[in-house]
Amino acid sequence: MYEDRIRLATLMDKVMTADRAAALFSDGMTVGMSGFTRAGDAKALPLALVERARQAPLHLTLLTGASLGNDSDGLMANAGVVARRMPFQADAALRRKINTGEVMFIDQHLSETAEQLRSGDLKAVDIAVIEAVAITEDGSIIPTMSVGNTASFAQQAAQVIIEINLAAPLALEGFHDIYVPHARPEREPIPLTSPLQRIGATAIAIDPARIAAIVITDSADSPSNALPPDTETDAIARHVVAFLEGEVAAGRMGPQLLPLQAGIGTIANAVLHGLSASSFRDMTMYSEVLQDSAIALLDSGHLAVASASSITLSAATHERFIANLEQYRDRIVLRPQEISNHPEIVRRLGIIALNTALEFDIYGNVNSTHVGGTHMMNGIGGSGDFARNGQLSIFVSKSVAKDGAISSVVPFAAHVDHTEHDVDVLVTEWGLADLRGLAPRERAPLIIEQCAHPDYRPQLRAYVEQALAGGGQTPHVLEQALAWHARYKREGTMLVK
Numbered sequence: 019m020y021e022d023r024i025r026l027a028t029l030m031d032k033v034m035t036a037d038r039a040a041a042l043f044s045d046g047m048t049v050g051m052s053g054f055t056r057a058g059d060a061k062a063l064p065l066a067l068v069e070r071a072r073q074a075p076l077h078l079t080l081l082t083g084a085s086l087g088n089d090s091d092g093l094m095a096n097a098g099v100v101a102r103r104m105p106f107q108a109d110a111a112l113r114r115k116i117n118t119g120e121v122m123f124i125d126q127h128l129s130e131t132a133e134q135l136r137s138g139d140l141k142a143v144d145i146a147v148i149e150a151v152a153i154t155e156d157g158s159i160i161p162t163m164s165v166g167n168t169a170s171f172a173q174q175a176a177q178v179i180i181e182i183n184l185a186a187p188l189a190l191e192g193f194h195d196i197y198v199p200h201a202r203p204e205r206e207p208i209p210l211t212s213p214l215q216r217i218g219a220t221a222i223a224i225d226p227a228r229i230a231a232i233v234i235t236d237s238a239d240s241p242s243n244a245l246p247p248d249t250e251t252d253a254i255a256r257h258v259v260a261f262l263e264g265e266v267a268a269g270r271m272g273p274q275l276l277p278l279q280a281g282i283g284t285i286a287n288a289v290l291h292g293l294s295a296s297s298f299r300d301m302t303m304y305s306e307v308l309q310d311s312a313i314a315l316l317d318s319g320h321l322a323v324a325s326a327s328s329i330t331l332s333a334a335t336h337e338r339f340i341a342n343l344e345q346y347r348d349r350i351v352l353r354p355q356e357i358s359n360h361p362e363i364v365r366r367l368g369i370i371a372l373n374t375a376l377e378f379d380i381y382g383n384v385n386s387t388h389v390g391g392t393h394m395m396n397g398i399g400g401s402g403d404f405a406r407n408g409q410l411s412i413f414v415s416k417s418v419a420k421d422g423a424i425s426s427v428v429p430f431a432a433h434v435d436h437t438e439h440d441v442d443v444l445v446t447e448w449g450l451a452d453l454r455g456l457a458p459r460e461r462a463p464l465i466i467e468q469c470a471h472p473d474y475r476p477q478l479r480a481y482v483e484q485a486l487a488g489g490g491q492t493p494h495v496l497e498q499a500l501a502w503h504a505r506y507k508r509e510g511t512m513l514v515k
Contacts, residue, residue: 020234023152023182032232036062039179039231040070047078047144050171053090054083054328054355055108055282055307058164060147060181061237064090068097077101081131081143083166083327083355084282084306084399085109087240095121105131106397108282117393125387128306128400129359132170136201145230146175148222151186157226158219161194161352162186163239164328169196169222169354177230184236189343194352196222210363213277213304214323214351241333242309247288250416253447254285255292258372258412261443261450262298265410273297274322277304279364279404280311281373282330285414287311289372294318304367306358306400308350310335316349325351327358359400364407371404375415375444377424378469379431380462380478381492382438382453384413390503391432398435406440417446417471423511427470429481430499444469458492477502477514 024030040063043049053059064086070076080100085091085108092111094100100112105126107113115121126134134140148168151160161168162183172178197218199205209217247255265271275298280286290311293301303312303324310332315321329352331339339346357363364371376395378384385391387398405411413436415426426446438458444451449468453461466478485493502512509515 020182020184023184024232025155026153026157026226029153029157029226029229029232032229033234034231036066036233037069039063039233040066042177042179042230043067043070043076043078043145045075045077048081048141049078050081050143050146050167050175051086052083052148052161052164052166052168052171053086054164054166055085055330056087056240056242057328057330058149058162058166058168058239059086059088059090060149061088061183061235062181062233063147063179064088064094067099068093071097071099079141081105081167081171083164083168084128085396088237106399108396113394123394125394125397127359127398127402128355129361129403132167132354132356135170135174143171143175145177145179146171147179147181148172149181149183149186151188151190152182153180153232154221156223157229158221158223160191160221162190165194165196165352165354166327167355169198170356172222172224173198175228178224178228179231179233180229181233181235184234185238187340187343192220192347193350194220196220196354197357198354199356208357208360208362210357211366213302213325213367214349216351239330239336241336242330244287244309244332245284247291250447251285251288252292254414254445255289257445257450258289258414259292259296261452262370263296274300274302276368276370276409277302279303279305279369279371279408280309281399281401282307282309283374285374285416286372289414290315294320296320304358304363304369306355313339316346323349325353325358327353327355355400359403361403361407364404368409369404369407370410370412371401371408372412372414373401373405375413375426377426377428377431378413378415378441378444378465379428380465380482381458382441382444382461382465383431383434384436384441385431385433386435388433390507391500402436402440405436410442411436411440412443412445413441414445417448417469418474422471422473423513424506425471425474425502425512427465427474427478428502428512429478430494432500432503446470448472459486473513
């Protein structure tokens with residue numbers, strides 16, 4: 019039963035089916051949905067909106083924290099429900115719609131969406147759809163396994179629809195720290211100086227009069243789809259650990275390191291797993307997502323505390339985590355993503371940022387979003403928030419893709435999300451290039467010899483030799499800079515035959 023989840027008695031008459039709640043939506047609305055990397059997303063309303071769209075045109079601007087689970091993004095995109103989408107996605111069906119131009123996708127730094135809503139740069143949210151553990155006696159909302167942009171959506175929306183998820187244990191109450199900055203220019207500094215510090219409330223405060231509907235669900239989050247570590251990611255992890263050991267030996271940080279951030283996905287998750295074999299203890303984490311690796315590090319004692327905006331786990335790790343919530347209560351904090359990713363805090367704490375690149379070039383520019391320079395993969399996510407503002411910005415990638423047909427190290431990145439100015443360290447399974455203090459002409463040979471696959475090093479050396487002949491601070495042969503990408507599109511390989 020759900021009566022103990024709705025603690026404000028006057029809201030009981032707001033309980034209704036998802037289909038009935040879907041009738042509140044109109045064509046052209048802006049909708050904010052909870053959900054961040056498959057965690058804490060609404061389970062019933064997306065499906066009800068798909069059904070609603072079969073009855074009459076329904077085209078929405080959809081804002082979330084990050085990607086949704088349960089194939090919701092794809093189902094809504096295929097039904098024509100999603101006309102515009104921001105700030106991040108990771109669904110194959112939606113990706114196809116984006117790359118054919120059927121869905122207008124606005125790729126944003128994850129710290130920016132709430133700020134733009136607050137300042138009026140984006141159209142105000144008409145309806146917020148929020149998954150919750152419960153509603154408190156004063157009408158406040160207790161989120162589930164993510165916070166994301168939910169607090170900002172809830173505070174701004176004209177109407178709020180709450181999905182009470184009975185599958186989310188009541189013991190999640192107390193994990194959240196809801197702090198929303200004041201409007202500029204009168205804003206005070208955000209008073210956060212350590213990862214575990216709490217500066218806000220445990221629930222999202224709203225006027226209960228704006229709660230238009232409550233829908234009861236009983237569905238788990240989609241499990242993480244990150245793959246387990248493999249030979250290449252194990253090698254990447256060893257390079258990163260050795261580098262961090264060197265930083266400690268040089269006196270640039272203590273044996274607990276500086277707070278860690280790791281992007282979502284297989285490679286970053288695998289590299290964090292590699293820290294379990296290190297000598298580091300009592301580490302801290304200030305990130306946007308906690309994956310299986312973070313829970314393993316907490317369990318092993320390598321990690322003391324962790325702060326994030328979402329917890330996205332495999333099915334097995336999720337089951338173990340839920341069964342032992344009390345042991346994590348004093349070690350994990352879930353925050354709004356504008357706080358977890360806030361440049362002010364990232365700079366203050368001195369974050370070690372670990373993110374994944376699709377490709378990078380010989381001067382250190384990183385492409386993390388566009389395949390072949392044109393086709394969106396997932397989005398920039400929070401990598402830019404951390405890369406530009408952290409103490410150390412590390413990007414990792416396997417050196418080749420498509421069985422060696424694509425080199426991840428190229429003469430010129432076909433799309434640049436992170437310029438050379440925001441990148442400190444590049445790592446592949448072959449080695450690590452520390453770019454700090456190096457000019458472009460010094461970076462190129464280091465990246466080639468340390469990071470590129472041996473099959474591609476001769477081509478890269480030849481390109482640099484030709485580029486140097488033309489001079490310049492950052493030497494390039496403009497006619498050849500993107501020739502590798504063109505060759506792959508034409509011949510199916512970047513290798514010169």
